[in-house]
Amino acid sequence: MVDFGHSSDVNRLPRPDYDWVNGFKRMIFSRQRSVLPGFKLTLGFTLFYLCLIVLIPLSSIFTKTSTLTWAEFHQVATSPVAMASYRLTFGTSFCAAMVNAVFGLIVAWVLVRYQFFGKRLIDALVDLPFALPTAVAGITLARLYSDNGWLGQGLTKLGITVANTQLGIFVALTFIGLPFIVRTIQPVLEDLDSELEEAAASLGANRWQIFWRIIFPMLMPALLTGIALAFARALGEYGSVIFIAGNIPMKTVITPVLIMGELDTFSYAKATALAVVLLVISFFLLLIINLLQWWSSRNHTHL
């Protein structure tokens, strides 16, 4: 029968006793024909295209880095400018992901549980940051929060400067990250079994206790996945940030902008060293996201 395990199948880890050698042999040399054709053709094309577009170009970054000595690499990757950019990139990305976690949870809750006028419109609009090109988002936010912009004017009177400060970077990253949180929580919240809430209510729990003790723990894997996705996206973000950040050295230069600066002066080795740091962190986050998804799909099937 068809397996409707949602994403559980995608994230299934291989059995520890899987016979890899014979598995590959069977895959490549098997003469036994499947009813469906095209396996070798499509898999061959997939691997070819993947290598051509992604893997071979990506390997260039590691071959380029290997031309640096360890001392050179260390010097570039841990220079004061680089360290300041990591601190800034991580700090603002983390704050943006956290703010999005709170508001994204509220937005997802409202969209799933309540009925009100204009709900479908708002639901569609949540994906705007995915659909709006980052450069457009960047110049728009920069103008809105500039000293004579719609929001900037009022904020300046309150003594808050957003444009050309770290706060501006945070605003741009919050804009970018919102859909990740909402769209990972929404399906889980929709699938939640109302029987658990009813049981808790019949046992005398109040609404807040039910949310905090029953619903929130069940949303936790999805919420963490969403935070990790938003954080990962924010770390590499470029287009929406450069316009509002002002790019003041040591103050508002995020790591991707720093890489861009090195490229503009044709210092490819330096740019590559910084890119390797960013790549390694991204891969590490990807691993965490995969583990989180595996965990949440496992939790899902247990319920």
Next chain:
Amino acid sequence: MSSTTSQTISTATRPRRATVEPPWVRALLIGITLLFLGLFLVLPLLSVFIQAIGKGLEYYGRSVIDPAALSAIKLTLLTAGIAVPLNCVFGVAAAWAIAKFQFPGRTVLITLIDLPFSISPVVAGLIFVLVFGTQGWLGHYENADHPWFPWFRDWLNAHDFRIIYAVPGIVLATIFVTFPFVARELIPLMQAQGRTEEEAARVLGASGWQTFWHVTIPNIKWGLLYGVILCNARAMGEFGAVSVVSGHIRGQTNTLPLHIESLYDEYDFTGAFAVASLLAFLALITLILKTWAERQRNASLKSIDE
């Protein structure tokens, strides 16, 4: 039977349901949602259109049909026109191999396909500079004393064939950043659909292509459309990766987002927003089509479920 009874009981006791928040909490949460989304999404979107016509419609028109803007539009359409179909074919092929067949390493392959999503756009541009730039692999090949296939090197040098700071680099970088869109949309969909329908078609005598065109494509068309729409939006809007490989030559290697950046850097804010309004309009169309395709896809998934 028992489910209907429990339903009657719950409807009978609805006035005092404990699984619903009090009205003021609802109102508060809806209010927070509207305020937050209004501030972060609606206001920026509105401001694009309002600032675009800040100096009147005539200025708007002039900014949009400016030769540099028109060449940027052309290049953007060309780039998306190459990147989207290629990634579409790849997505269908990858989903066919991964969803319809069992083989070791499927999960690893899915992770590798998703890889471009977790790579910063700037790094994505950088890798193509490292491969095709004058200091990269291609540059080393062109300047090598004893290269492999000398005739190919001579041909390259004779034709001054350039990839970086030229259109091919822009296309390649765009293909890279939009690589996973169609595949990651189709893989779960085709896994959910299984292979029973295709097997039935084959047993009844259909050829491989007939099965694919008459059984698989109608089943996945909404998911495919959904992936293509998202892929296209990103292809037309990509900024960081394209910025690295383009070289910003006006009228030659500027895509729409890069043209917006040039105008903005020259303090022609109204002009920048006029061109940006085209992309914002594209984003709105993307959202509408996406919502529609999503609804159709969910409906078709439900029909298999039943």
